[in-house]
Amino acid sequence: MRGIILAAGKGSRLNGTAGEKPKCLVELGGETLIDRQIRALRRAGIDEIAVVVGCQSEQVRRSCGHGITYVENSKYAQTNSMYSLWKARPLLFEGFVVLNCDVLFHPVLLSDLLTAKHEDALLLAYREPGQPPFGDEEMKVQVRCGRVREISKQMNPDEADGENLGVVKFGPEGAAELVAIMDRLIAAGGLRDWAPRAFREFAQVRPLYAIGTRGFPWTEIDFPEDYQRALREVLPQIEHVSDDAADLDIPGVLPVLPAASGRSESSAITAGLR
Numbered sequence: 001m002r003g004i005i006l007a008a009g010k011g012s013r014l015n016g017t018a019g020e021k022p023k024c025l026v027e028l029g030g031e032t033l034i035d036r037q038i039r040a041l042r043r044a045g046i047d048e049i050a051v052v053v054g055c056q057s058e059q060v061r062r063s064c065g066h067g068i069t070y071v072e073n074s075k076y077a078q079t080n081s082m083y084s085l086w087k088a089r090p091l092l093f094e095g096f097v098v099l100n101c102d103v104l105f106h107p108v109l110l111s112d113l114l115t116a117k118h119e120d121a122l123l124l125a126y127r128e129p130g131q132p133p134f135g136d137e138e139m140k141v142q143v144r145c146g147r148v149r150e151i152s153k154q155m156n157p158d159e160a161d162g163e164n165l166g167v168v169k170f171g172p173e174g175a176a177e178l179v180a181i182m183d184r185l186i187a188a189g190g191l192r193d194w195a196p197r198a199f200r201e202f203a204q205v206r207p208l209y210a211i212g213t214r215g216f217p218w219t220e221i222d223f224p225e226d227y228q229r230a231l232r233e234v235l236p237q238i239e240h241v242s243d244d245a246a247d248l249d250i251p252g253v254l255p256v257l258p259a260a261s262g263r264s265e266s267s268a269i270t271a272g273l274r
Contacts, residue, residue: 002091003041006084007034007101008054008076013222022055024101025063026221028235032063037099040107044114050091052084081195086182092175100166104230105218106238110167118209119171125213126162133157139164139196143210148203151196164196165218178202
C-alpha cells in the first residue's frame with residue numbers, strides 16, 4: 001500500500017499563520033504538518049509515499065526530502081483536492097491511503113484504519129450527544145450499518161452521523177473503481193471538486209466503511225483559530241496519550257484518552273476542534 005499526501009494548496013484562509021509558506025509547512029511543536037504525516041505513515045509500515053505538490057513546490061520538496069515520490073499539480077490555484085488525487089492516479093492501483101495535509105492526528109488513528117478488515121474505509125469522528133451542531137465547514141458523513149451512505153459539506157447537519165477526517169484507504173479493486181470515477185468527474189468539469197465528491201460516488205457502487213476515531217485526538221487546520229486550538233489543546237492531547245502508552249510499555253497499544261467535563265471521550269475531543 002502507498003501513502004498519498006495531498007499538499008498542493010496554499011492555505012490562504014490561515015491568514016499568514018504559516019507566514020509565506022504553504023499550509024503543509026505549518027509548524028506545531030517544532031515539526032511541520034507534512035513531516036508529522038510522513039512519520040506517521042512510516043511508523044505504520046508504509047515506506048512508499050507520494051506527495052502531490054503545487055504551491056511553492058520546491059520548498060515542500062526540500063522539507064520532505066529524499067525517498068518521496070513527487071507529483072506536480074501545476075493548476076493548484078484553479079483546482080481542488082480531487083484533481084490533486086487524480087493527478088496521482090498512476091500510483092494508486094496497488095492500493096493506497098490518502099491524507100489531506102492539513103490534518104493533525106494521533107498516529108494510532110492511521111493504524112486503526114490500515115488494520116481494519118475492510119479494504120475500502122475512511123476515518124470518521126462520530127457525533128456525540130451534546131456536541132455542537134456541525135456547520136458549513138465540516139465534511140459531513142451519513143452512515144448506515146457501518147457504511148458511508150452520503151458525504152458532503154452541504155448535508156443537513158441533523159442528518160449527519162459524523163465528520164470525515166480526510167484520511168481514507170482503498171484496496172486495489174477499490175482504487176481502480178475510484179480512478180474510473182475520478183476520470184468521469186474530471187472529464188465532466190469537476191476540477192474544483194473536493195476529493196470526497198469522488199468518495200461519495202464510490203460509496204454508491206461499492207461499500208465504503210466508516211472507522212471511528214475511538215476518542216483519539218485530531219483536528220483539521222483551516223483557519224488561524226484552528227491553528228491556535230491545535231497548539232493549545234490537540235497537540236498536548238496527542239503527546240499526553242503517547243506518553244501514557246510509553247509508560248505502559250506495550251508496543252502498538254495506546255490507551256483511549258479519558259473524557260473531560262463529563263462528556264464522552266470522543267465528544268470531549270472533537271466538539272471543540274472546529
